[in-house]
Amino acid sequence: MRTVGVEEELLLVDPDSGEPRALAAAVLASAERESSEDREVFEAELQREQLEFATVPQESMDDLADEIGRRRAEAAHHAERLGAAVAALATSPLPVTPSLWGGERYGWMAEEFGLTTQEQLTCGCHVHVAVESDEEGVAVLDRIRPWLPVLVAISANSPFWQGKDSGYSSYRSRVWARWPSAGPVELFGSAERYHEQVEAMVGTGALHDQGMIYFDARLSHRYPTVEIRVADVCLDPGTTVLVATLVRGLVETAAREWREGLPPVAHGVGLLRLAAWRASRSGLEERLIHPITMRPEPAADVVRALLDHVGDALKGTGDADRAADAVAALHADGNGARFQRELLHRTGSLRDVVAACVRRTAGR
Template identity: 50%
Template sequence: MGVEEEYLLVTPEGEPAAQSPAVLGIAARELTSTAVPGGDVEKEFKSEQVETSTHPCTDLDELLDQVRAGRERVDSVAQAAGVRIAALGTAPQAVDPTVIPDRRAQEIRARFGLTAREQLTCGCHVHVSVSDDDEGVVVLDHLRPWTSVLLALSANSPSWQGVASGYASYRSQVWGRWPTAGPTAPFGDAATYREVVESLLASGTILDDGMLYFDARLSQRYPTVEVRIADVCLDAGDAALQAALVRALADTAVRSPRDEHPVRAELLRTAAWRAARSGLSGDLVSPLTWRPAPAMDVVDQLVDHVRDALVENGDLEAVERQLAHVRRRGNGAVEQMGWRARGDDDAAVVRRAVERTLGAPALVH
């Protein structure tokens, strides 16, 4: 498993800063890359953000160490360019973001208009390895009902363009404007997955398969399933929690019979909207009943669903410990709204987020 995280670049005063070209230039000179996937500092769609990733891991503690080390390394490089990193799903301030000086990015901007111009959002993507595309599709089809729970746990974007959005994850609402974003119908097998991809490409709507923005997809770069629904997490331990749950869902999928009555995408979209709206602060739609239930009860349902896999992977104790922290403090959206309630303005929220991004992990060895 591995984790990719996107971060906002911000000034020491707490304002978004279009400094990714400078940060990437310093990283290219100072950081050593390897042939192993992950570990690099990479560009994103906007100059106000960068992305980093872990190397593939089998041990959850190792993964957490890599997430923390990646954050510290990128922040060190960012400081050399006069900025910091903040693990926020959206910027609190009103911002007119800058598309990177890249031909593909500029073409996306021209084709997709305001959707592309406003798109300054930061997510957390979890990769889990699969033996082949057919196994990958088994995983994709199985985890569909549970992605909204992953979103609720990660929700970390309550503000948009200088106002309170009323959502725990407004990033997911902004991201949902892309034509391929969101949940999918079950694919059944790899051949069907490829047919869907080929049809989307043939439509002439998206530029390439890099614009398959499904909540979960087969990776174009690695032999993995890539789960993309989560906001970037303020707490590094919450990013590791996402990885542990996704891996457990994948393991559970491989050893479970296929669902003969798969839930429709319309229900999945509604469940994801509800998770985005209230995060962990209200009800979620339970994947067991498709009725509302308290958010942490639904989280417990997910843990019960994958308990055997968590035990086999040696992750159950760490997951339960991290969830105890989440129950106490909430997700990133709850933390941000708490700072607001104590009087922090936009810039102060960002400065606090920088501290939390680089802070000590809650998930311990």
């Protein structure tokens, strides 16, 4: 069974005002003092209002769910010691002027990309799935491309930007798309072609290093995995587990298609960008672009198409019923974007939205 690991970026906020707080360094120091593990669980991100954690590779989704809950609780514990809280919010609902983390790499990015770097306070969820080789990994990347916007819609959790409703369900994905290497890519066809493209892009001097290859999905340059990077950090930990389950299903399905000699769907990058835009705009509330036909259909039908597409893979890992139940609950209760908007409609207060999201982050 393929292992799955998750990286979640969390927002550090003031528990009273709901405003982001630049406390990442202090939280990391607290975590380091108390940690008994032989690896760094928590890491800094681009802005000092962010905190990232990474799970270990897991085969069982129950184990993954347990670890995500535990890591979120640990992050909350360390933040509380400093008078702060953590919220799984992909953008801050309240206005903020982000504080860039120090160091040569981030300093270079600030100098090179200007306002794009300064404004980039966004929190995502990255899912790593094990692959046997770079060749298998690139075959997977070629075949999962049209399905990735559906994950954007499922995870959408960033309707607000600088104190205003953005009009999007996932505005984070629109902000992230400002990076020149971000977004969907063409078909590669082979690992050799993939690595040639990465080397050529870094060779332009416009990117600091391979870590700035911000494709929607890429080969990890640190682990033997493919890394799917399109999702917002999910408000509910159960949605994170659903996204991880669907991602593993997509990877396994694509690998089987490759072994069977089935070619990838050859949609152009222009169509994939439109599908990604529609997913970020609509979330699960309206229509999405169907990954095969590239025509608009009700969001529930498109999500069902994704479940059908990965159905055999989910049955093989014993995750089919769990995924179907999670999707049904998501349609009934809504994703993070819907929760935030409905709460603002009831209370009229973005501060109350943040407070409620702090509680939901912890599974309450």
